[in-house]
Amino acid sequence: MQNTTSIPLPSQPGQPAVLLYCRPCLDVQLMSPYDTAPLYRERGDDFEEEPDQGRNIFLQRHSGHSLTTLKKKKDKFSADRPVWDPFRTAYEEVTDGRETFLLKSWRADITAPRQYALLRGSLDIATTVTLPEEPLRSSLAGCFTSFTPLLPGLMKALQRTVSTLPSDELIPAYCSADDPQVSFAYLAEHHLRMLVQLDNKKKN
Numbered sequence: 071m072q073n074t075t076s077i078p079l080p081s082q083p084g085q086p087a088v089l090l091y092c093r094p095c096l097d098v099q100l101m102s103p104y105d106t107a108p109l110y111r112e113r114g115d116d117f118e119e120e121p122d123q124g125r126n127i128f129l130q131r132h133s134g135h136s137l138t139t140l141k142k143k144k145d146k147f148s149a150d151r152p153v154w155d156p157f158r159t160a161y162e163e164v165t166d167g168r169e170t171f172l173l174k175s176w177r178a179d180i181t182a183p184r185q186y187a188l189l190r191g192s193l194d195i196a197t198t199v200t201l202p203e204e205p206l207r208s209s210l211a212g213c214f215t216s217f218t219p220l221l222p223g224l225m226k227a228l229q230r231t232v233s234t235l236p237s238d239e240l241i242p243a244y245c246s247a248d249d250p251q252v253s254f255a256y257l258a259e260h261h262l263r264m265l266v267q268l269d270n271k272k273k274n
């Protein structure tokens with residue numbers, strides 16, 4: 071079936087996936103370039119090629135409806151298991167530019183694609199920024215050997231300062247492998263400058 075929407079859908083590997091959304095039906099489908107690739111199903115010792123019908127079924131079901139795309143909101147993500155776990159249930163905020171929805175995704179079966187559903191609502195995520203106690207404590211102790219008695223106070227002051235940093239100013243590094251709610255980031259240069267100034271004030 072032809073693409074009946076005016077929205078360009080990915081068909082070549084490397085093109086970004088599109089979250090296509092039918093406003094009147096509150097239905098969503100992830101259109102990835104791999105939709106056009108066949109699925110392989112095991113039949114005895116053999117593999118049988120079957121076209122993936124997900125994209126066509128969605129376009130057929132919503133033909134004539136007003137379809138639009140949804141964009142994921144940065145840092146508005148929550149999951150019950152780490153990102154590498156295929157059985158994680160994830161919630162993320164998405165928007166059509168006017169309204170915000172919650173996109174729920176999950177997988178019931180390892181051989182089936184992830185399923186998506188749109189819910190009304192938003193995520194209530196409070197982000198806290200902290201410095202890892204170690205190796206911070208040991209490197210500070212190593213650098214300022216004569217200031218050891220001041221270290222607990224300095225650590226506290228540094229923690230207090232980073233806790234006020236807006237998390238969207240941090241430079242994302244990587245996600246925790248074990249805890250989906252934890253991710254690691256680098257401080258931006260102006261943050262470091264701020265912390266060094268604090269350091270100097272503390273010592274003088």
Ligand SMILES: [Zn+2]
Nearest residue numbers: 092095132135
């Ligand atoms: Zn529809």
